[in-house]
Amino acid sequence: MKNETMAYLVYLDDNDASEKVVCPPFQKKAPSNFVVLGFCRGFILFHRRPHFLVVWNPLTGSSKRISYSHIVHRSKPPGPRIGYDVYLHGFGYDASQDDYLLLVAWCDCEGQYHLDCFSLRTNSWVNLDAAVPKHLGIQLLGFRYWHSGGLFFNGAVHWVPWDLKDYRDAIIIFDLMEMTFSTISAPEQLSCSSPSLAQLGGCLALYSRNDDCRNTDIWVMKEYKVHSSWTLYQIPCKDFRPLCLSSNRDIIGRGYTSCGKTGYFIYNVRGDLLKHFNSLCCQLPCRERNNVYTESLLPLPSDIKDKDNKKKMKEIGHQVDHEYFEQPDVAKG
Known part of the structure; x- marks a missing residue:
């Protein structure tokens, strides 16, 4: 049976674009x-059926497979599949511990809600006793109200509700260092009801199709957690997903226009179309997932730990050998 699931790396700059198919280690x-x-x-985080997560660095080839079967066995049937169902999840980095963390919010068979965290450094799951913001109550963990995938930004994972008109103060933040929840308020002038989160030029951003169904509104928070810094940009593209900024600080994204153009686009902040790339894999449906990936030679914490353990074992072995050869001389004395 042919597997139609594919992953692509798309390289874009101000003047050129290219792509290549990438093959995760488990696909081989x-x-x-x-x-x-x-x-x-x-690092890229994948979900693989039935109940596995894989963290992978495409540049170095290092990977780590993580099972979340303990959640499946204890959860309300049918067991959740992270990334397919509506349970909250996030992937981020704790600089204080030099550790990569996976977060999963889920509901057990008795209707109790849990927030679990997997540490790549310790290679273990732990249950977090984090206090949910009181004014959100059960709505935070009533998963159907939220985009399940969180955005890692500024040391924290961020989630946004499906309808910010009803929950305008409910951009949820979970700080990976402090292990605490907090919130950010959306701009009062927000006219769209179902926004998504993005990171643009080192800033947190909200984007969604405008109510006029012809433009995409992009709200950028120029100063993190400073409400007055929300700034609006309007892109004349019917369904536009901003991905990053070009070297000229123009907005690169993927979408389709009202006149039928599909692909990757570059717009300036005034909404002028500067470039359209239409010869890439972006001809796939716009509902396909897009993530911004930056190549890195960083090792996984588990790789560092394994190397340290091997080094320690070599040092112990060297010490044993040394003692073995020196001991007879002592005995002779």
């Missing part, structure tokens, strides 16, 4: 469907 051994869940510092 046993082809299967997978979903890209997130990205962080050169």
Whole structure:
């Protein structure tokens, strides 16, 4: 049976574009469907059926497979599949511990909600006793109200509700260093009801199709957690997903226009179309997941730990050898 799940790396700059198909390590051994869940510092997080997560660095080839079967066995049936169902999840980096963390919010068979965290450094799951913002109550963990995939930005994972008109103060933040929740308020002038989150030029951004169904509104928070810094940009593209900024600080994204153009586009902040790339894999449906990936030679913490353990074992072995050869001389004395 042919596997139609594909992953692409698309390289874009101000003047050129190219692409290549990438093959995750598990595809080489046993082809299967997978979903890209997130990205962080050169690592990509995949979901692989039935209940596995894979962290992978395409540049170095290092990877780590993580099972979340403990959640499946204890959760309300049918067991959740992260990335397919509506349970909250996130992937980020804790600089204080030099550790990559996976977050999963889920509901057990008794209707109790949990927030679990997997540490790549310790290679273990722990249950977090983090206090949910009181004014959100159960709505935070009533998963159907939220985009399940969180955005890692500024040391925290961010989630946004489907309808900010009803929950305008409910951009949820989970700080990976402090292990605490907080919130950010959306701009009062927001006219769209179902926004998504992005990171643009080192700033947090909200974007969604405008109510006129012809433009995409992009709200950029120029200063993090400073409400007055929300700034609006309007892109004349019917369904536009901003991905990053070009070297000229123009907005690169993927979408389709009202006149039928599909692909990757570059717009300036005034909404003028500067470039359209239409010869890439972007001809796939716009609903396909897009993540911004930056190449990195960073190793996984588990790789560092394994190397340290091997080095320690070599040092112990050298010490044993030394003692073995020196001991007879002592005995002779």
